[in-house]
Amino acid sequence: MPELRRDPASRSWVVIATERSRRPSDFRVSRDERKGGVCPFCYGNEHMTPPEVLALGRDADAPNDKGWSVRVVPNKFPALTLDAGDATGDGGGDGGTHGVDGPDGLYEHLPAVGVHEVLVESPDHDSTFGTHSQSQMEDVLEAMVARARALAGDHRLRYLQVFKNWGRIGGASLEHTHCQLIATPIVPAVVEEELAAAREHYDKTGKCLYCDIVRAEIDVAERVIEKSDHFLVFCPYAARLPFETWIVPRAHGARFEDIGGAELADLAGVLRRTVRRFELAFEVLPYNLIWHTSPWTGDFGAYYHWHLELVPRLAILAGFELGTGYYINPTAPESAAASLRECAPESVLETDDEARVTTLLVDERAARAAERGLEEGALEK
């Protein structure tokens, strides 16, 4: 059974998820071993995943069969599970039954209660946030919202971390385009710190920190990549990594899952264009896309403001970053935003240069297929 342990020195929680792998030899996974493998997220392989919890785009009376546009399944090797132990606890701040070991309660632990799901974004193995159609991208966001609303009702869960790992350096262990949802029994440290900073700003000024940031960035303009009807896309003032990009709703709202229909459609377009800009600017771009939203316990409506952070993994987090928690960013966000503004995805994607896009897409797919050792002919599936 996985276990949540707290480090007494850094006070951070760690999921010890021993189901996943153990010994040194388990880390010697060469790329060859994945060659010619069958993808569990492609049509026809639905039986290779645990039974789906949601599918869009096909009749509900034929579950776990092809025909879906988006599919959500439990992670086959979950970091957290609802049957990890007693998590009804005392309703206190930690969401479960504490244990302590060692002198003076040195070592705290909790059952690793939670939910770990995978959202398969498309039947198309090689599509991306940058190449999904508008309706495909809307389906992805609708499925996320539906799962967030469903999980919010479970009193054992305190927070939902939605994220997308893209590329091997970004931490994606499966190539087929997908997102992940992890619901945790504790409010994570990074989220607590953000809530505290937002609360402090609110107490001092009477205003939402993120609403102020949106206003300041529109005013300054030099870090803005795109301003849509409902969102501001910009490189933040203190970007931690080169080309870090935030997508913040222009209207105040504390929870992602309260998003309205028009806002969701606009976000789908914003995400497609933003990721497409990165695909045009970089040959290979591993990234993490991270949802930041309110915990399910407590009322943060007045001062927290949900948003997305896109973290390209062009630089390595190394000894200095791990030791200090501070970052060295070699690219000023003003210059990153200028470069990304120059890559105009709409004109390329939708109007005058269809041929160039087609070439780019075919090149990308060929490169990715070559990486996993497929013949060129296998692309025509």
Added chain:
Amino acid sequence: MPELRRDPASRSWVVIATERSRRPSDFRVSRDERKGGVCPFCYGNEHMTPPEVLALGRDADAPNDKGWSVRVVPNKFPALTLDAGDATGDGGGDGGTHGVDGPDGLYEHLPAVGVHEVLVESPDHDSTFGTHSQSQMEDVLEAMVARARALAGDHRLRYLQVFKNWGRIGGASLEHTHCQLIATPIVPAVVEEELAAAREHYDKTGKCLYCDIVRAEIDVAERVIEKSDHFLVFCPYAARLPFETWIVPRAHGARFEDIGGAELADLAGVLRRTVRRFELAFEVLPYNLIWHTSPWTGDFGAYYHWHLELVPRLAILAGFELGTGYYINPTAPESAAASLRECAPESVLETDDEARVTTLLVDERAARAAERGLEEGALEK
């Protein structure tokens, strides 16, 4: 000029170091570009680095020439510099002259005042912490201590982060074995959090947290890798990443640079054996080795305890870790410690199996040389 900026949402500081690189094309560094390059850290190329600040092993009257055993030079592309601006400030908590921009002082910034040095560990391009001789390793530690003592006297500096990045995934941009020293004008967030946790434990129990951890780990035994005269080497209870290993002095001490001679010699041996264990257990092991010590401002002697954290980079820090600050570790530290105990570096390195070591070393060097595109013959330098 580099600038320190504070993100108002996470409250973390970022060095915007625009001297280093800027645009998307700058990140397209293929491995080919480094083929056949001249190494600035090898004998005869001393003119390729800024003038040395310290060298051991050669006469002081012939600086910046070959003959040294360890050499410390300013980083050619420093993240922080002492001439970044006025840092005399008010002597307050942040070490420099604050600036604020935006409404309500939304965006804080500081001149990026500090020191960034590189410690070249050996004239041997391909040696490692696992293959350095005992006297070589002692020279490395002596040079670190000397630099820490020298920099501690500068009132503009608050903390010294010593670290080693090894392997490309570990963030090493130059291959020749080296460590780095970065002195910062602010006490980093990770250090502040550790100090707070240690202080809280001390206030509650009257004892040092790390002394208690050392006692508990010796008592439990299952996470211990090695107990030397002066150090305990173990996988911590809540290891964040697979095979994370801590090296903690058994006697209480708040500052690395106060280390005594016998302790330093013992640490040299411990480091050689520990890294050698990893080299024997894994084919390729990128890692970060991170010094944790007391800031230069304030008195932490009663409750803080310096130590080293070795963080193997076998798993990727991805969306979940970046979003939550929590980690998912697939290898229980008890099983990691058992695997590492099995790799007995002393018997291999120093007694009955010289032939095997030689083969291992030659294989490793050949693999690394092949990686950078050298001919086999070029090894015999």
